Amino acid sequence: MTTPVHRMDPRPKFLIALTIFIMSLLSMNILVLLTLFLVQIPIIYVAKSFHRWFNSIKAGAVLASLIFVMNFITGSTLVFSLTMTLRFLVLISAFSLFFMTTSPDDLGLALEKMGLPYMLSFTFTTAVRLVPTVALEAQTIIDAQRSRGLELDKGGIVNRIRKYIPILIPLIVSAIRRSTELAEALESRAFGVTQKREPLTVLKMKQSDYLVAATVFLTLLIGIYIQITISLPNFDNNVTMPPIWQFWD
Amino acid sequence: MIEVKGLHFSYDRKEVLTNVNLKIHDGEFIAVMGENGAGKTTLVKHFNGLLKSNKGEVLVDGKSTKDSTVASLSRNVGLVFQNPDHQLFSETVFQEVSFSMRNFGYSEEIINKRVNFILETLDLSSYADTSPFMLSGGERKRVALASVLVSDPKHIILDEPTIGQDFHQKDKLRNFIVQMNSQGRTVIIVTHDIEFVVDCKPRVVLLSKGSVLADGSYDSLFSNTDLIDKASLMSPQISLLMASLGDLNFDPKIMDLYQAKTILEGKLKNCL
Numbered sequence: 001m002t003t004p005v006h007r008m009d010p011r012p013k014f015l016i017a018l019t020i021f022i023m024s025l026l027s028m029n030i031l032v033l034l035t036l037f038l039v040q041i042p043i044i045y046v047a048k049s050f051h052r053w054f055n056s057i058k059a060g061a062v063l064a065s066l067i068f069v070m071n072f073i074t075g076s077t078l079v080f081s082l083t084m085t086l087r088f089l090v091l092i093s094a095f096s097l098f099f100m101t102t103s104p105d106d107l108g109l110a111l112e113k114m115g116l117p118y119m120l121s122f123t124f125t126t127a128v129r130l131v132p133t134v135a136l137e138a139q140t141i142i143d144a145q146r147s148r149g150l151e152l153d154k155g156g157i158v159n160r161i162r163k164y165i166p167i168l169i170p171l172i173v174s175a176i177r178r179s180t181e182l183a184e185a186l187e188s189r190a191f192g193v194t195q196k197r198e199p200l201t202v203l204k205m206k207q208s209d210y211l212v213a214a215t216v217f218l219t220l221l222i223g224i225y226i227q228i229t230i231s232l233p234n235f236d237n238n239v240t241m242p243p244i245w246q247f248w249d
Numbered sequence: 250m251i252e253v254k255g256l257h258f259s260y261d262r263k264e265v266l267t268n269v270n271l272k273i274h275d276g277e278f279i280a281v282m283g284e285n286g287a288g289k290t291t292l293v294k295h296f297n298g299l300l301k302s303n304k305g306e307v308l309v310d311g312k313s314t315k316d317s318t319v320a321s322l323s324r325n326v327g328l329v330f331q332n333p334d335h336q337l338f339s340e341t342v343f344q345e346v347s348f349s350m351r352n353f354g355y356s357e358e359i360i361n362k363r364v365n366f367i368l369e370t371l372d373l374s375s376y377a378d379t380s381p382f383m384l385s386g387g388e389r390k391r392v393a394l395a396s397v398l399v400s401d402p403k404h405i406i407l408d409e410p411t412i413g414q415d416f417h418q419k420d421k422l423r424n425f426i427v428q429m430n431s432q433g434r435t436v437i438i439v440t441h442d443i444e445f446v447v448d449c450k451p452r453v454v455l456l457s458k459g460s461v462l463a464d465g466s467y468d469s470l471f472s473n474t475d476l477i478d479k480a481s482l483m484s485p486q487i488s489l490l491m492a493s494l495g496d497l498n499f500d501p502k503i504m505d506l507y508q509a510k511t512i513l514e515g516k517l518k519n520c521l
Contacts, residue, residue, distance in 0.1 A: 137335070143299045144336040146319045147328040148396060149352030166348070169338035173382060177334070 005047035005101045009205050010110035012213040013098055016043075019220045020094040024087050026224065029232045030079055033086040040093050049100045056096035057089060064088050079235050104129045109203045118197055126182070134175065141170045250274050251296055251326075251404060251435070255305035258291060265291045267459045268305070275403070278430045279437045280446045280467070283456035284481030289439045290331070292456065293406045296437070297326040309404070324353060327402035331409040333393035337381040342373060345381050346396045353400055367399045370425065386413040394422075404435040411442045423448050443471065447485045447504045455480045472501035 005013070020036050027033060044053045064085045071081035102110075104125040111121035142152070145166045152163050186192075205213075226232075253271040257264065266288045273279055281289045294300040295307045298314040307314045309326060330336060339345035343364055350360045368374045371391045376384060381392050390413055398405065407426070411419050427449060430436045440446060446453065446467055453470045455462040463476050470476055474492075477484050484492070487509045491499040497516065503509050 140330070140332075141335045143294065144330045146299065147297055147323050147330070148336065148349035149320050149323050149400075150348075151318070151320045151352070166336075166338045170335055173337075174334050 257304035278451035333389040
């Protein structure tokens, strides 16, 4: 894709994700988190990645619901539970946006520019690159075990967790096998022989990238200042559910 | 019987199967062939309910797969995946092979009997207590095959069964498949291995770009070079040899080694 977001240097893009990450961890105000969530939507539209972003949010929705339920049934207020859920979704959204619009190659170059040794940046980008492959493999393994009568959605919680053993073992074994093969293939092609590498493409920040980075950094500073000095309206109405363990007494 | 009626299927808005119609009768032997990405594996994954159609339907023994779970369908439809490493997880081969039987709730006595029988049949008895991860690629493939066949399904689907098998194992596999078929089981193989298909002599369904390109006997389809080309296959070696001797006007349906040998011997004797 060639949208302005895709063309942007990975460093300001990472700064956007990092700013959203820091702000969402600093604030416990639901309005702030909602703003952090909504502010990403125009960027996602510009990046023409709404469908993929929505799929990431959908995938995270199960865990988000669990976070909400676990908070609420253990005695947290409704607003607090919603805040924690929203924080999780904000984090998923920010990093999905970053990874959806940054190619692993650009990511590797950016990490190297930031001073990370090549070996580490290569390991990191390879891991990122393999995520879709592993996800696809996990689905094939699930299909293979279901074809042998495994029913993942039946039984109690402990039983259901146990049923994932036939999925996890082949997935781990396959990942280890793949990493060994990859290491051998890399070594056969003289990986790591030259200490000083000359990259084919060099990342160069454009004026627009500097502008984005400066704006985001300024926003971060203002956000931290507001968080420390100004008291934002609190919507917590103290609506709670009695802690679940009370039902066992 | 497995019946496919007007099947359409899409992955992420990309249509992979388009209006597929197919009838597979009980006890038939079918080879599904076609180029990479033709939709062969996608098609057979509909037979045990792993995939449900976007449009059209798949009926297994008269019942729509949409109304059944994968677990209930897999009692009758056994699907052996292409890569054995996608399913092996147990400590021993015996445990691995008995996995589906336990899922289906069989008693220990029946499990022991059936597992021992299938291990014996597939030359795996000596590995019963070995970890499946310690076996070679071909042996792991046989363990995967055994782990599906052990529950004695009525319809058996094998996705690329010959990959990673040496000549002798391929020959054993062919005998085993033919034997299963002669016992009345429906056998469906998904493969690119045209020589293996010629040896098995099944009905062939050629898929191309998600649609059925041709459906018929192996010799009538493989003797049609246009079809072979469209399905990105290569004619059997014997066919190529007979075609290269064009002046002698051999029947293009000759694909069997012994048949070709007899005909060529006759011709040579006449010449001498």
